[in-house]
Every structure is written in C-alpha cells, then in structure tokens.
Amino acid sequence: MARGCGAVPAALVLCAAAWSCAAGLALERDQPFRAPPGWTHGGRVDAGHELWLTFAIRQRGVGRLARLVDAVSDPLSPAYGKYLSLEQLRDLVQPSPATFMAVLKWLQGHGVHKCQSVTTLDFLECHMPASTAESLLPGAEFHRYVKGQRSVVRSPLPYTVPEELVQHIDFVGGLHRFPAERKVVSRAWAKKEMEPRQQHRGKAAFHLGVTPSIIRKRYNMTGADVGLQPNNSQACAQFLEQFFHQADVAEFMRLFGSSFTHRSQVDRVVGHQGTGTAGLEASLDVEYIMSTGANISTWVFSNPGRHESQEPFLAWLLLLSNMSSVPWVHSVSYGDDEDSLSVAYMQRVNTEFMKAAARGLTILFASGDDGAGCRRVSGGNHTFRPSFPASSPYVTTVGGTAFKNPFLVTAEVTDYISGGGFSNVFPRPSYQAAAVGRFLRSASKLPPSSYYNSSGRAYPDLAALSDNYWVVTNRIPLPWVSGTSASTPVVGGMLALVNDLRLQRGLPTLGFLNPVLYQLQEQGHGAALFDVTEGCHLSCLDGTVQGRGFCAGPSWDPVTGWGSPDFPRLLRALLPP
Ligand SMILES: *[C@@H]1O[C@H](CO)[C@@H](O)[C@H](O)[C@H]1NC(C)=O
Ligand SMILES: *[C@@H]1O[C@H](CO)[C@@H](O)[C@H](O)[C@H]1NC(C)=O
Ligand SMILES: *[C@@H]1O[C@H](CO)[C@@H](O)[C@H](O)[C@H]1NC(C)=O
Ligand SMILES: *[C@@H]1O[C@H](CO)[C@@H](O)[C@H](O)[C@H]1NC(C)=O
Ligand SMILES: *[C@@H]1O[C@H](CO)[C@@H](O)[C@H](O)[C@H]1NC(C)=O
Ligand SMILES: *[C@@H]1O[C@H](CO)[C@@H](O)[C@H](O)[C@H]1NC(C)=O
DSSP states (O other): OOOOOOOOTTOEEEEEETTEEEEEBOSOTTOOOOOOTTOEEEEEOOTTOEEEEEEEEOOSOHHHHHHHHHHHHOTTSTTTTOOOOHHHHHHHHOOOHHHHHHHHHHHHHTTOOEEEEOTTSOEEEEEEEHHHHHHHSTTOOOEEEEETTEEEEEOSSOOOBOGGGTTTEEEEESSSOOOOOOOOEETTTTHHHHGGGGGGGOOOTTOOOBOHHHHHHHTTOOTTOSOOOTTOEEEEEEOSSOOOOHHHHHHHHHHHOTTSOOOOSOSEEEEOOOSSOOOHHHHHHHHHHHHHSTTSEEEEEESOOOSTTSOHHHHHHHHHTTOSSOOSEEEEOOOEEGGGSOHHHHHHHHHHHHHHHHTTOEEEEEOOSSTTOOEEOTTSOEEOOOEETTTOTTSEEEEEEEESSTTSSOOEEEOTTOOOEEEEEEEOOGGGHHHHHHHHHHOSSOOOGGGSOTTEEEEOSEEEEOSSEEEEETTEEEEEEESHHHHHHHHHHHHHHHHHHHHHTTOOOOOSOHHHHHHHIIIIIGGGEEOOOSOEEEOOOSTTTTTEEEEOOSSOBTTTBTOEEOHHHHHHHHSOO
C-alpha cells in the first residue's frame, strides 16, 4: 500500500492515490478492520457520497473526573450522591479552546462546515463527501458493505491525521467498526442439541417459563413494589435495527401483568422506530424492564445513528452527552470483543461512562452470551475473549442464571452462556480488589493462567435469571427466550425501583452502583444478593479447557458476580434507615 514518500520517522506513510501522498499518524493503529460474517463488499462509494463522521475531541480534566466519580459513588465519601448537571460536567471536561480551535481549523481547512456538537463540546459530528473525508484522513478509502437489507460505509484501510492533531483527537468514528450483531434467540429449536450439556435442566418439555410473576416471586417482590415517583425513569437502548411495538407491550402486560400496577406504553422513543416486524430482543428489553420496574416511566433509545457511515453505539453516547435530562437507569444489551476494538476507542468510551456516573446515572450492560469466550492467538493456542463495554470498570455488568430445578422457583445456578472474565485493557478497579483477589486465591479449578489476564477488570458484577423467558413479539407470546439481555433489564427495573424510594425520600439516585455494591457485600451484609455457587460457563472447545471457562463459587465469581438480587434486602441495604 505505502509508497516511497520519503522517510517520516514514526509516521505511517500512505498514498491514497498517485497524486496525493500524505504523512500522518494513525490514531487507532490497533483497530482491526473486519467485516463480520455475512457482510459482502459492495464496491467503493462515489466521491460525492455523503458521510457522517464523529470526532472524539480530547477532553480536559479526565483525571479530575475520575476522582469526582470515585467520590460521588462512594457511600463513605462526604461527596456521595453530589452529582453534576450536564452543564457542570461540560465545565469539567470540555476540550481546551486551543484543542477546539485546532480541530475546527483543520476541518474548515478541508471545507468541512456541516458539524454539530454536543452539550459537553467533546464530540463533533460532521457531514462531508467521501472525497473530502479521504483527503482529511489520509489512508482512508470508503467502501460499501451490504448484508441483507442493511448497508454500511466503512474504510478497510487505516486512517491517519496530521501529526499536530494527534494531541487533540482521541479517535474518529464511522470508519472501521461495524454495528454489533449480538441477537437473542428463542432456544426452542436449539434445545435438543444442548440437552447433554444441561442435564440439570431435565427434560424440560413442559416448562412454563419465566414471566414477570416468576421474576417477582423469585426475587421476593410484592405487588407493592412498583414506582410512585412521577419523575423517576428508566431506559433501554437498542442498536440492532430492531423495533418494539407498543401493542406488544400492551399484550404482554395483559397476559402477564395482572398482579402488579404497571404501565403499558413506552413514554418516549428517542431515535428511529421502524414500522416493520418487531424484533425479539427489542421486545424482551422493553417488556422486562417495564414489568420489573413497574409503573416507572420508560424510554427506549432506538437505533440511534441510522446513517450508513455512523456507529449506532457511538451515536447513543453522543445523545447522552447532548440531553440534560435522561433516565436514571439504562439497560444496554450490546457488546463487542475487546480485541475487535482499538484501545483509544475503549478508553474514550470508558470516559463517557465516567461522565454518566458523574451525573448519577446507572449504566448496566449485559455480560454477553458466550461464557468466557474463545479466541485463537498466534501460535495456535487459545485464550478467553473478554467483551466490551462489559469489561469497563465504570459500568455494572449483569450475568445470567437459570433455575436449578427448571420446573420450580428454586435457587439459581449458572446459566452456562453467562459472559464473564477479565479485561485485557482495563486494570482491576480498587472497588473489586478484595473480591477478585479472594476468588483467584480460593477458586478450586481455575483455567490455566494463559487463558486470561488476572490483573484486569473482572466481570460480571451481579446476575439474574437469563433462561427461558416468555416474550410477546408481533402479538405472539414466544417461550424459551434466553440470554443476558433478559437478565439486564430485570436488574435495571429493580434498581429503578430502588431509585424510586430514594427519590421519594429526597435522596440522590444510586448512580454508579459498583462501589456501593462491593462495599455492601464485603461488609458482611452479603445477604443482599442470592449467592450463585454452582455451575460453570462455556469457553474454548479444546483439549486443555474442554469447553469450560470459570466456575461459580461462594462469594463473588467471574460467572455470576455476587449473585442475583434478593430485592427487599437489596432495597433495605441501599436505603439508609
Ligand atoms: C445536540 O443538540 C443540539 C440542540 O438540540 C442540536 O442542535 C445538535 O444538533 C445536537 N448534536 C448532535 C450531534 O446531534
Ligand atoms: C426471599 O426468598 C427466599 C426464598 O426464595 C427466602 O429464603 C428469603 O428469606 C426471602 N427474603 C426475604 C427478605 O424475604
Ligand atoms: C403509578 O405512578 C404514578 C406516578 O407516575 C403514581 O401517581 C401512581 O400512584 C402510581 N400507582 C400506584 C398504584 O402506585
Ligand atoms: C422531581 O420532582 C420534584 C418535585 O416535583 C422536583 O423537585 C425534582 O427536581 C424532580 N427531579 C428531577 C430529576 O426531575
Ligand atoms: C501453547 O500452549 C502449549 C501448552 O500449554 C505451550 O507449551 C506452548 O508454549 C504454547 N505456545 C505458545 C506459542 O504460546
Ligand atoms: C493484562 O491486563 C493489563 C491491564 O490490566 C494490560 O496492561 C496488559 O497488557 C494485559 N496483558 C495482556 C497479555 O493482554
């Protein structure tokens, strides 16, 4: 690719065409370009093809932000719960005037004028023709990729920026990363094949499945555990080009919501809702956050960033930074392999979660449905494969469990799909040092240490049932829906109920939960959650680990975290007397 343009030390030299030859530095040298399975190359786009690119501008005050988040999230700190408004947050993180001017000057120098910023001034989203983007970001070359009805525009080649801009920009979004593909499935069809691995589930032929009343029964929630506070709120975010139907929510509540007060309509949809058939995952998220966090105002962030050069997940982060009033609890079922993302991107997204924590928002991510995951590394050996944002130290990550006796509301065991493990990017945060240290010292059968990085942020933080849910989609009740995208909205709804009581008493919202969660459990009040101690999750099917990842055990583990919530006890623990 590169041609002789003279030696530029430490710089990536790329020639996009014979007549243009530019020297610049790669911001995301480690970002792989990988069209996921099923996407086919549709050729280079026309020079005039309109693109939307996102510029993540270097923030100030990230160190101060980290200290502030520690203080406002730590119940032992005098600043606990003293959250910032979006405007106060802007004052803390907005880029320096020199940075902002350098970026604007660069863009304007290339004729890029159609840009929109966000309240915190640390992102710019700009529209420009492909030819402009290619001269702005030497090396980049925009091509179309197609999968079914969907089409994205991405650059298979790395981009660079002029050397003097490197200190002002974290990364440019819309070039390499594809929309994530994770989908929940109804396991009804897969059930037979999986039978040998899941003997604890028995024959399962007449299973009635998880419904809101089963959730309420298992987690000791009564009909009185519903929201009362008019300005309390919760949300789920969806990035899979899926829609939910208000009519499905209403039908779900008619079938399954008779024992508790609830709402039957989503209050606000931010983004684009299509009119096609409803998606299973979209229906699942909405139906379970609204039946657990019952009678609480619910928003759905739906398919933000629909332009084919946008990254929907990034578009959601921009929305959060551009809305002064957003729900207090967000349940997100989304993840990518850490090794498919650049470190610069993950670090910046992590900072975005710190910004959310500073505002008192609680952000929950599903831990993923591939257990410890598996990746072949050079030399042919395997390692586990952590998932991001599940591995971010500034989100609360939710794993999955199943009933020990599938026919009864019994104790829970590991759901073998429950995502968990150790980050290769983020070091272990102090709030979990004791818990993870204890696990590593006392676990009886740890996988070989070459499979995971024991110094990393370990996840999940807690768990809930993730197996055999009933979901209404396109007016049809469907059984056997499974995945941590089921457990996450359930935990989200419970935390929104805790917020409701806190708001009723004039207390601040929970905000970033992990410091208080780990403190509670460590202080011997461990009983706020049902400890899940049985079962292992899946991993590499090789001779060394034979499909087994980590195993649950007493106290915290990287399969089910601290376990699943015993709602009344969790509520008591999170409400001062
Ligand atoms: C942020 O909000 C403002 C005001 O509503 C709007 O003008 C702007 O376009 C938004 N920014 C983005 C990136 O959408
Ligand atoms: C919750 O239910 C379990 C059994 O499902 C029971 O052992 C526990 O004591 C209950 N907790 C409370 C606070 O009622
Ligand atoms: C449901 O919530 C509303 C406020 O949003 C409240 O006025 C009402 O009393 C709640 N209903 C019940 C039964 O608690
Ligand atoms: C909630 O409502 C109360 C009373 O109306 C108000 O004082 C408070 O500012 C509101 N909180 C939010 C976050 O909107
Ligand atoms: C692969 O694993 C084997 C057995 O654990 C080990 O002996 C070997 O050194 C590993 N190879 C590489 C390249 O890491
Ligand atoms: C292990 O994790 C740490 C961060 O906790 C990171 O610095 C290091 O590079 C990781 N090692 C590998 C082999 O990925």
